[in-house]
Amino acid sequence: MGAIERTRNLKSVKDANVGTNNFDVVSMEAELPEALFERMGDFLKINPHWDQYQLVSCAIANFLYQNGSTDKIIAQYYLNGIFNKNVR
Template sequence: MAAERSHLQRCMEQPSCAEGLVEAEAGSISLEAEVPEVLFDGMREFLRSHPQWDQYRLISSALSSFLFQHGCSDKGVSQHYLNGLFLRP
């Protein structure tokens, strides 16, 4: 975990990486990540039992929840978090 955090900190300090993040704010970005198999299986089971959700909505909800609960004060993140709590499809 510490290695991941330091990699992210190094990335954020590099101008080219920071510029890429700013450009991505207007829309969506593609994300590739390795997750433990148990989390993947849980995600797959959740999506099977909740057909109104898709993988993109699930990941967006999870990320916004994590960021909001860990002190992110960005209004867009807060809005995604609150939408996930109160809006039902």
């Protein structure tokens, strides 16, 4: 599928050599509904400056921030996502 691996499980962020500003990185597996997986792939095809790890991190930060998180790191990820800044 190109920019996104054809798998329903997210691979380890560390295995992909993706870092995040000296913060600890946690690996995660998640099952996605087919529609979300396909739209994620479509988004990544037309936005090559994004990768699946940035997209998922941004989505989680967005959810947490909009649901009351007061953590400054979450706010930083949220704002970086809004302004398309690389959060690595």
